[in-house]
Amino acid sequence: MSRIVLYARVSTADQTTAHQRQQAEAAGFTIDEVIADEGVSGISIPLRDRPEGRRLFDKLRHGDVLVVRWVDRLGRNYQDVTDTIRHFMRQGVVIRTVINSMTFDGATKDPMQEAVRDALIGFMAATAQAQAEATKEAQKAGIAHHKATSPQKYRGRKPSYTRDQLDLMRDMLTQGAGASEIAKATGLTRPTVQRLRDDMEGAEAVLVKWSEAAA
Missing domain, CATH: 3.40.50.1390 (Resolvase, N-terminal catalytic domain)
Known part of the structure; x- marks a missing residue:
């Protein structure tokens, strides 16, 4: 079965x-x-x-x-x-x-269907690796942003989103998803998605600041 x-x-x-x-x-x-x-x-x-x-x-x-x-x-x-x-x-x-x-x-x-399927697999795998590299750079930028704007170890208000939600949002943006679709998948409100989308570096910085202060 x-x-x-x-x-x-x-x-x-x-x-x-x-x-x-x-x-x-x-x-x-x-x-x-x-x-x-x-x-x-x-x-x-x-x-x-x-x-x-x-x-x-x-x-x-x-x-x-x-x-x-x-x-x-x-x-x-x-x-x-x-x-x-x-x-x-x-x-x-x-x-x-x-x-x-x-x-x-x-x-x-x-053979034609196999070729299309294999090309799509390759594209998605390459995109996954590219996203990982982009996320790493975003995290570096977030840390730099945090150090430049908030050198003191103060976490402020808890973020209204989690690492899982931000990562999923980043994945879906790469796939061309709209704000409403992302909101449904992540459980965030549409305005929150739009706000985070407009400043992904700042969103990353908030998570970094919160996690550092909680450590």
Whole structure:
């Protein structure tokens, strides 16, 4: 009997696997099992080397569906992500994403369809790596902004958004999503999304300031 397995990865304390499950269920998925890695980088640690990611390779069977919020949950390294998706497709596993409702499987034998599918996989994997690099730069800019404007260790009002929400928003903006769609996915209000979108560097700085002061 085939199963629908959600793989969730969170790399910071204020991200949650529960939020990723809620997003998947809101998108219409009936999740049979959740496998999650917490506090694990998607850049430096391949899926096979993560404690729970390794279980996916052991558990998934032909006909199973692997659900991820987006391909960046599998990893943020181009080679790792493309290798992973192709491995699962060869095993008869279907990969589906919550964002953009993408589906990848190895069922087609038509060379043109295979070429289009593989090109899309490559594009999404490359985008995941590019986003990781952009996020790293945004965090650096946020730290610099915080040091320049608020050198004292004072965190002020708690942010109205979490790391998980800001990261999801950044992902969706890259995919061309509008404010209303992002608000629905993140649980933020539309005005909040618009405010954060207009100053992502400042939004990052607020999270940095809060986390530093709480440390």
